[in-house]
Amino acid sequence: MSSRLLRFSSFIFGASTSSLLIFPWNRHNGDLNDKFVKVPACEKRGTWNHNWDLDEAVSTPPPTQYRRLKLIIFVRHGQYDTKGATPEQKVLTEVGWKQAVATGKRLRDLGYHIDCIVHSDMIRAQQTAAGILSELDHVHLAETGILKVMDKSSALADQEIVIRCSPLSSKCCLLLESPLMAEGPPPIEPEPNPPSRIKYLESLCPSELSERINAQNRIGLSFHHHVHRKPISETGGLAFRGGPTGRRPFEVVLFVGHANVFRYWICRALQLPPEAWLRISLPHGSITELLIEITPHSECTVTALRIGDDGHIPVELQSR
Numbered sequence: 001m002s003s004r005l006l007r008f009s010s011f012i013f014g015a016s017t018s019s020l021l022i023f024p025w026n027r028h029n030g031d032l033n034d035k036f037v038k039v040p041a042c043e044k045r046g047t048w049n050h051n052w053d054l055d056e057a058v059s060t061p062p063p064t065q066y067r068r069l070k071l072i073i074f075v076r077h078g079q080y081d082t083k084g085a086t087p088e089q090k091v092l093t094e095v096g097w098k099q100a101v102a103t104g105k106r107l108r109d110l111g112y113h114i115d116c117i118v119h120s121d122m123i124r125a126q127q128t129a130a131g132i133l134s135e136l137d138h139v140h141l142a143e144t145g146i147l148k149v150m151d152k153s154s155a156l157a158d159q160e161i162v163i164r165c166s167p168l169s170s171k172c173c174l175l176l177e178s179p180l181m182a183e184g185p186p187p188i189e190p191e192p193n194p195p196s197r198i199k200y201l202e203s204l205c206p207s208e209l210s211e212r213i214n215a216q217n218r219i220g221l222s223f224h225h226h227v228h229r230k231p232i233s234e235t236g237g238l239a240f241r242g243g244p245t246g247r248r249p250f251e252v253v254l255f256v257g258h259a260n261v262f263r264y265w266i267c268r269a270l271q272l273p274p275e276a277w278l279r280i281s282l283p284h285g286s287i288t289e290l291l292i293e294i295t296p297h298s299e300c301t302v303t304a305l306r307i308g309d310d311g312h313i314p315v316e317l318q319s320r
Helices: 003-022 094-110 121-134 146-151 195-202 206-226 234-241 258-269 274-279
Strands: 068-075 116-119 174-178 253-257 287-294 300-309
Touching: 094 121, 094 274, 094 287, 116 121, 116 258, 121 174, 121 253, 121 258, 174 206, 206 258, 234 253, 253 258, 258 287, 258 300
Parallel strands: 068 253, 116 174, 116 253
Antiparallel strands: 068 287, 287 300
């Protein structure tokens, strides 16, 4: 077969395939309205609840003539040593430290003025927050106070405290630490639920099951405590009560924590089925952004600007 004939045959085959894709109808049907495949309408799940954060009557409502934007950023901790015998020994690997620093550089390059950083009290989240701070503050890692944190023997003390001052230090923003954000299972089982997970749950003894339920309740509470429209910093409060800010958020809050917690928060904030949390992938050092918008009529919506973005991390350093 000549090359000209081959090219002609390829053209005819490609054209025929395209025709099948573009015109998927029954040629024996003369009615044009019945020629195309009809897609059934999607079922409407419900309307948006503007009182999603259960705080419609905020203590300092926005002025009626202005709208308000609040930006919430979630950063998952870097890669860590999963073989550590205790939570304190599950520290960042060398790759995890590089991921944390790369994420800090990315946040700095985005130009956000971060008003407050809240991290979990687990060592891998504390270390990740320190790596981020080293870039945001342009300081050496040791100047963030992380070395003193790593030397503490009672890192998990005072678990009953909801939120406290961070043991880290920063010259650019408020730092807080939240035991509520510690890793654990969300308060609803995922759907679909992997067989390995079901098998694990069936293997739990009563005391382990009780501990798991307590962790689920804690994570459920963490959403209501941390993800809302109200300002939590002094600078955010001033901007909230001030004049128009245009497209600039009145407050930017960065949370540094764990995948399961953030995946559950994302579903709740976007009013997605909470059992979908396991379908969301948040790689190590990834950035998720949720924009909360409050209208002059106290309507409050949430938009995901990015979810699980780790494009700022070199491919050879990416992990899940």
